[in-house]
Amino acid sequence: MTTSNRQRPIRLGTRRSALAQAQSGHVATALEKISGRKVELIPIVSEGDTNRASLSEIGGMGIFATRLREALLNGECDILVHSLKDLPTAEPDGLVIAATPVREDARDVVLSRDGTPLHELRPGAKVGTGSPRRIAQVRRHAPRAEVVDIRGNIGSRMGRVESGELDAVILAAAGLSRIGSEVTLAREELDLAEWPTAPGQGSLAVETTADAPAELLAALAELDDEATRLAITVERGVLEGLEAGCQAPMAAHAVVTGESVRVRTVVYAPEGERRIGLDVTEPLRRGYIRLNGSGNGADAADGADPNHAAREIGLSVARRLLDQGAAGLVSREQS
Structure with a gap:
């Protein structure tokens, strides 16, 4: 240079x-x-x-x-x-x-005026989100609530709750952290085991x-951060595999621990009434994927590319979801 x-x-x-x-x-x-x-x-x-x-x-x-x-x-x-x-x-x-x-908090959070948990919202309570995945999850976890499809920045979404137009909104925890805005609304963190989020969220x-x-x-x-890269590569592998025959709202979250990766993934019907999910742990075998290499993953043992292996794990999970009928959760018009 x-x-x-x-x-x-x-x-x-x-x-x-x-x-x-x-x-x-x-x-x-x-x-x-x-x-x-x-x-x-x-x-x-x-x-x-x-x-x-x-x-x-x-x-x-x-x-x-x-x-x-x-x-x-x-x-x-x-x-x-x-x-x-x-x-x-x-x-x-x-x-x-x-x-x-390094990945930030991958969870979703519910922001409301009075702190009522999402699943306890009154019938007809208005919950704002523009994400097809979150819409399906709200309809599954809070079936009595009304989902309002919204767009806009974080501040405008929170403002619609503060004004009373909405009872709650669902946002990414990482976005709230990064923007550093003052949040006066009550906050409910949604556990990833029950509410997995989008591939790569955070x-x-x-x-x-x-x-x-x-x-x-x-x-x-x-x-x-190599552990982050491997985890999101697994998640995006799931998404890649599902895109071939399934456009349903889906979630995938992977965590690399030692020499294994655990991935929790769910494909939802758009209305949230059905879902197909997997929670699996796959080995990251020594000599095949090594977690102490360089940041770009080029220092894998025996010439193996750890990112390629992580993608293959994700594709394998997607095939298992499709085998269990994930493609059937969407209408023909959405495929």
């Missing part, structure tokens, strides 16, 4: 939302310490920011990422920071996820071009 490149700021492309700016700022601060270079945030407007239709109608997967990735490929920025749960499983040609920092993905300078790739690798 030339002296001029070392002096030039690293341009970090990010959505304009307060949450996106906040999580990009956390990455920027860490990258500045590692690289010794200034990191400049480049705001980019995505389709998800301008299209106010329901996520269930326009499809949540990819609508926040496409414009940002175009900017990266066009040289408008050097790196991107995404909420990993917003990324499609297929990586575009020429791009790589160079780092997955995780960030730092993306760059495959031909990025070696010095930049090396700096980004220092941001990577």
